């Protein structure tokens with residue numbers, strides 16, 4: 554198969570790309586990376602020494618594409634389907650990219666900081682950093698709540714790359730800071746995202762690994 558996705562079903566950034574692939578029924582070979590397995594880890598680091606997934610390998614076009622947003626732009630360009638991910642209008646495309654960045658950098662990243670701190674060895678936690686991440690996440694959630702007051706998707710009525718980013722970021726953020734009561738518009742948006750078949754499928758496929766998610 555031409556496309557190979559190196560990923561883990563539980564990873565937020567990998568789910569973002571899975572949503573994009575499932576939106577357009579894009580065929581790909583799933584290459585599950587297990588960081589606990591030295592051979593799997595070594596194979597992945599050979600491809601992308603930075604060691605962060607997802608990474609897409611397009612053997613047909615001889616391209617290796619890291620970074621979730623870049624992967625989705627690549628899919629939109631070379632494997633287009635019914636969901637476009639980026640509007641044709643340049644201004645709207647820029648606004649879509651901005652929202653994609655927002656969900657990655659200001660929702661997913663602080664959420665990741667809070668969750669991964671739970672995996673640190675005893676005595677090596679970063680309470681100050683976690684506190685900062687909590688504040689940053691709450692600020693971002695407040696902005697999402699305001700922004701989503703009158704919209705179905707992040708860019709209005711059309712599902713885009715920004716929604717691919719929002720879905721896992723908000724779903725995990727909700728497990729870190731339950732915002733159902735405090736941020737009703739953001740919560741309703743998350744509900745819509747969770748019912749979207751592409752994200753519902755990614756969530757279902759992550760279920761067998763849910764015990765790996767560190768509890769607080």
Ligand SMILES: N[C@@H](CCC(=O)N[C@@H](CS)C(=O)NCC(=O)O)C(=O)O
Nearest residue numbers: 564565566604605606607620621622
């Ligand atoms: N900016 C990257 C972030 C990717 C990322 O942080 N991936 C996490 C999983 S959600 C990862 O690979 N973590 C493993 C590690 O850092 O060792 C993207 O958008 O793809």
